[in-house]
Amino acid sequence: xxxxxxxxxxxxxxxxxxxxxxxxxxxxxxxxxxxxxxxxxxxxxxxxxxxxxxxxxxxxxxxxxxxxxxxxxxxxxxxxxxxxxxxxxxxxxxxxxxxxxxxxxxxxxxxxxxxxxxxxxxxxx
Numbered sequence: 001x002x003x004x005x006x007x008x009x010x011x012x013x014x015x016x017x018x019x020x021x022x023x024x025x026x027x028x029x030x031x032x033x034x035x036x037x038x039x040x041x042x043x044x045x046x047x048x049x050x051x052x053x054x055x056x057x058x059x060x061x062x063x064x065x066x067x068x069x070x071x072x073x074x075x076x077x078x079x080x081x082x083x084x085x086x087x088x089x090x091x092x093x094x095x096x097x098x099x100x101x102x103x104x105x106x107x108x109x110x111x112x113x114x115x116x117x118x119x120x121x122x123x124x125x
Contacts, residue, residue, distance in 0.1 A: 001114075002024055002026040002097055004022060004024050004096070004097060005022070005023050005116055005117075006020060006021065006022050006094070006116040006118065007021045007022075007023070008021050008119065009093065010120070010121070011122050012082075012085050012123050012124070013085075013124055014085060014086060014087060014123050014124065014125040015084055016085060017081070017082060017083045018085060019082065020080040020119065021078070021079055022080075022116060023075075023077045024076050024077075024097055029076040032098060033052050033098035034095065034097060034098075035047070035048075035050040036049045036050070036069065036080045036093060036095055036096070037096060037109060038089075038091035038121075039091055040088075040090060040092075047107040048060050048063055049063065049067055049068075052101075053073075055071075058105050062088070066082065066083050066085075067080060067082050067083065068081040068083075080093070080095075085123045086123060087125050089121065089123050090121060091120075092119065093118060093119055093120075093121055094115055094116055094118045094119075095115070095116040096109070096114065097113060098112045099113045100113075
């Protein structure tokens with residue numbers, strides 16, 4: 001069992017930046033792929049970004065060029081840097097962990113084994 005905890009979020013002004021953090025309890029953190037998903041009211045959960053242990057990253061088209069994902073394995077923490085946020089970025093953001101690499105691009109929720117509780121990000125215009 002891996003405990004995943006998100007932090008950050010809250011209310012952000014459109015055009016501003018915000019950073020989410022994701023901490024996990026496993027000593028094997030360095031081997032895992034970390035992913036971020038989000039779910040807006042009335043919508044399905046959607047992929048946002050992932051980062052492999054190698055540093056390989058992937059992004060949804062909707063956030064490419066505005067969001068970045070990074071990791072600090074010494075702190076067992078991953079980050080989602082959100083820049084130039086828009087109203088449509090408003091959602092509950094979830095951090096997820098893939099313990100065994102399934103495919104080349106883990107962009108679906110079923111690729112991930114452990115999830116955080118989610119954290120609200122609200123963008124005001």
